[in-house]
Amino acid sequence: GYDGFPFEDGMLHPDEPDDVELLKEIPHVKGITVNTVHGNVESINNVVEQYDPDVETMEGAAFFYCCMRSKLPCLQIRAISNIVEKRNKDNWQIEPALDNLSRAIGKFIKEVSLSIQGEV
Numbered sequence: 808g809y810d811g812f813p814f815e816d817g818m819l820h821p822d823e824p825d826d827v828e829l830l831k832e833i834p835h836v837k838g839i840t841v842n843t844v845h846g847n848v849e850s851i852n853n854v855v856e857q858y859d860p861d862v863e864t865m866e867g868a869a870f871f872y873c874c875m876r877s878k879l880p881c882l883q884i885r886a887i888s889n890i891v892e893k894r895n896k897d898n899w900q901i902e903p904a905l906d907n908l909s910r911a912i913g914k915f916i917k918e919v920s921l922s923i924q925g926e927v
Contacts (some may be wrong), residue, residue, distance in 0.1 A: 812876075822880070823870030825917070829884075829911065829918055840864050841865060844894065853858035888900050
């Protein structure tokens with residue numbers, strides 16, 4: 808894969824902050840960024856075979872790329888509403904995913920606020 812900054816063997820590996828307690832509580836995953844919905848078995852199998860991702864997003868790599876090029880610290884906290892499967896919106900769990908994301912963001916903001924207050 809492409810190996811020019813900020814890529815390493817075609818992948819983006821942003822430095823993970825080691826001082827964020829919340830990151831110890833939530834799973835770390837390998838993601839891919841796609842420009843299409845993988846809603847049929849053949850395309851799902853092709854992606855899994857080629858990349859073996861845990862999650863797929865539509866903007867994750869662009870975010871990491873911009874931050875890394877600008878030398879800005881970054882991380883993504885994602886809410887998972889559905890698994891990649893033959894398209895079936897009845898299985899999507901959007902509300903619980905948003906609730907989980909809201910709780911995680913609340914913890915993160917509190918942690919960062921306390922950290923900033925401690926530095927003043």
